[in-house]
Structure formats: structure tokens, C-alpha cells
Amino acid sequence: MNRSRLPPLSALWAFEAVARRASFKAAAKDLSVTPTAISHQIKLLEAYMGLRVLDRSPRAVTLTPQGKALYEAVAAGFGEIERVAARLLADTAPRTVTLSSTTAFLSHWLVPRIDTLRRAIPMIDLRLHTSNIAEDLRSGGIEAAIRYGRGPFPGVVSTFLCDDVMMPVCSSRLGLSHLEDLRHANLIHIEGRNRPTPEPGWSHWCTRAGLTGVDTDAGSRFPDSLLAVQAAIAGQGVVIASRVLLADALAAGLLVAPFSEQLAGDAYHFVCAVGVETRNDIASLREWFQTNLGSRDPA
Template sequence: MSSAQGTAGLPLQALRAFDAAARHLNMGRAAEELGVTQGAISRQIKALEERLREPLFTRGPRGLRLTEAGDLLADYVRRGIDQLEAGLLRIGQPRTRTTLVVNAARTFAMRVLAPRIAGFVRAHPWIELRLETHRYFAQLHGADVDVAIRTGNGEWPGHVVQTLTREVMFPVCAPALLDGGGREAPPGELLSRSLLLHYAERPHWQAWLAVAGLDPALAAAGPRFGETALALAAAEAGQGIAIAWGVLVADAIAEGRLLRPFAPVLEDGTGYHLVMTDSASRRSTVQAFAAWLRQEIAGVAPAGKGSA
């Protein structure tokens, strides 16, 4: 079919008339099915052909035959009508549960998603959510994953990316760690006598110390954890000072389980992003999850200012 101008908004009655004529290959039977005159069917099809600038039927002694353009259009129109009818049937009927597979960074899943997930389930009871966590990114093309939550700068070519947060990183510790006046101690002194809790795969402490104008050698010692969630669990238990992105500790700070002993923050252009294929981004389940998560993230309390 050649490209046609002004094809948007084609009249539904013309498409239904064409669909009936394409199935019966007979104007009379199409008119009988739709309860209109044969002339009305002919006029609708003629108007459609003029709009598309393509003949849709050839007329011969043995009746109607679809042209190549007509055959292509008939396939699209039939599929569209089938989907519309299926949607109308679903309205008011019990909804079939649909599975949505979300792959997320483990610490984000534990500290941001898990405490809020019941809200999504209550709002979308027909969606069966399956949350998967892996240390490494899931491949989305050809994989059984609908949407991923990734950390990075937002550049994943060939994917649809929706930014959730632009993060800042800062140290946190349990309030008990500062009992006895430690909060007033100079940052270098407090850090030198505290256990620093590290995420093993990134030199976050060294980078933050440089931003804060402190000696990076202070980060030489301290246990290394394979997951940020483990370092934060140790910090909440009063074992030392961890360092993490704000969204991961906002709830703990708001609830008093953690606090910020120092004011400086590390900004590296990194954040959390929803990543999906183009086809997945058009699914209603993915759109529902994305809208819900953006709203939840917007409601996460800011971590507030440090005390030093």
C-alpha cells in the first residue's frame, strides 16, 4: 500500500463496512449483516478508497476480489476489531491475572520496593507481580523480564529508559554510634576511630573522602560487603559507618534507624532508572508499574542535611 496522507481518524463505520465486504466479498451480504443498504456499503468503501488513495477491491463477473492493499487492510482491520471486542467484553468482568516480571538491583528491591509492594498489589490486584533480584543486569531483549530497575547514567541504547532518581551518596550510621559526644567530633577523628563499612565493588568511600577534603587513606581498612544492603544492615546494628545513595536510606533516616553524621555528598551523575524494550513499554502492566513506582519514589522523604 502506498503511503497515504490524512489516514488518521478513519471513520469506524467505513472500516466496519469494509470488514464485512472483505469477509463476504459481496456487497449485498455485507449490507444485510450490518442492517444498511447496499448503496451505503458502496459509498463507505468508495470514501475509504479515496481517503487511502488505493483501490481495495476489483470487481469482475465473479464478484469482488481484494486487491493487495485491500488484503493487507483487511488483516489489520479484523485484528483491530477483534481486540476492541475483547476489550469491551473485559469491562465489568472479573479480570484475568497477568504476570509482570520486574528485575531490580537487590538493595533497591530490599530497601525501596519491598516495604511498599503491598500498595501496588492492592491497586492492581489483577497483576501478579514477580520480583527478581540479581547482582548483574538482566538482558531484556528475548528474556522473560518485562522491566528492569538499573543503576547508571541512563544510557542504554536500544531501550526505553525512564529516570527514577538522580542520586547523591553520603555516610550514615546508627544514632547509638554517636552517643557520648561523637557527633561533635571532627569528621576525620570520628572516621579514624570508627569502622568503615564498604561495598566491595566500588571505591565509594575513597571518592567521598576526596570530595569532603579528607584523607582517602582513612578508607584503607574496614570490612567489604558484596551487597550494599549488607553494609547498611551492619550500620543499622551500630557496627560502623556505611555509605549509600540517598533513596536507599531515606526511610531509615526518617524512622530514626540511621542518621547522617556529615554534610558533604558525592554526586557522580548516577541514579536509578526503569529500563525496558519498546514493545514492553507499551504494555498496560508495565505502564501501571512505572506510574506507581514514579509516584512512590516522588514521595520518598529527602534524606536531609548532615550534622557536620
């Protein structure tokens, strides 16, 4: 194609706006220029073409037969360019993915790593959804989740990430090192916890550890693990919580695990809606969790 025979693009752009709006003033407003600038571009186009494309009168602007033919071609060309550009932008723009999980998992584990995740998978615009129940997953809604349980989970595509254990932790400031020290420590309880089963409470743990004579009902009570762990970090007592969720606080020295006895936990799984498991964004998200959370030895 000989591009030297194409009219100037700025003139075609002005002509398309005038023809579509049947008004120099309206076209000028659409293109954020003055009516005089629009008139100049139309004159440039007509001079280049050697024919009139518009008939102007005080009351109306109409297309000449030649102008009508040119408008149909220009409108079709601009329309096709717009469609292709929109598709290309959609292919390169970050795709929104909504991930659901519990308040505890998002707060303790994922939020501290969210910048790392976004740098690793820049094509995803990740939205977090907090829920302590298993939400329905579907394409265009909540597409993925991190679930805690034994599995399998019906109605979703599930990928095992890692097993978990429940362990007592506290601030090193409490100076606990022997089981007998628990007799004088404040026991922190997390209420409403339904996983794992049996409930990882102090009565169960003391029985496993062979520690008797401890009032396992006494102590502070909190409605979720986030508050309970913060209380333990502040030196207010000892709490039994998920080793996966405690990993950062233990690594930073904010908490210590003074006792070797642990309780079995459940497992973490990456799950997604049926039908989206092969999408590139979902596959990349699943692989990131497998790399950063998967294959952990709970012992």
C-alpha cells in the first residue's frame, strides 16, 4: 500500500467527527479543539482530495456523495482499529482475580507477602476476599481460595499445598521452658474455632503432653486467632495456633515455641472454580502458592 496517497490522519479524524455529529461545533468539542481548527482540517482534506466532502449551510452540515463514500471507509477503519486496540490492551492489562480465605490466613500469612506475589505475577490484579466460611467459587466472581481442611472439597478443583500442626507459642519474655511452667501461665483461648477436629484447645494439648492439674478452662479468651496471637506477642499468655500462620512471628523472634508437644492440624489447599483451572492467571497463582506455601514438613 502506498501510504503517500492516504489523506492526513488529522484531517480524516476531524472529518469523521464532523460527519458523525453533523456539526463543526460538536466535532470540535469531541476532539477538544476549536471549530476553526476543525474547519481548517476539512479544507485541508478537500484540497488533498480535490473534491468536496461536505456541504455546509447555515442550518446543516451534510455529506456529498463522495463524502459519504469516504465516511463509510473512514468509520469502518477507525472502528476496526478501536476493536483491535481494545483486544490488545485487554490481553496485556492485569486480569482481576478474587481470592478468598480466612481472616487468619490473609492477615498472618498472605498480606506480608502480597508485594512479593504481585511482583512475581504482574499480570494479575489480585483482590482479596475475607470469609471464615467456604464461599461458592465461579468465574467472574470469587475464582480462587485458600482452604483449610482435609479435603476433598466438592464442586471445585483442589490442589494440596501443605500439612499443618498446632503448637503452643508465647513471648520469650515469659521465660517458659518446662511443662510445669504452664501451671502459672495465662492460657489464651480462641473461641469459635471449628478446624481442625478435634478442636486444638488446652485440654486436648495437656492430655497429649501428659500434664495434669492445670485448669484448662481458665485464661483469656479471644474471638479469632489474629487477636489471640497479638496478645501472645504482647506477652499476655500462651496460645495454641497454626504453625503455618505463626511462621513469620517465630522467624522474627516475636514468639517462641517452648514445648515440643504438638497437635495435628489440617491441610492448606489452593482451590479454584471448575472451568478456570487452566487459565494462565489461575495457573500462575496456583504455582506461586505451591512454591511459597507448598511441600512443608509439619513435623
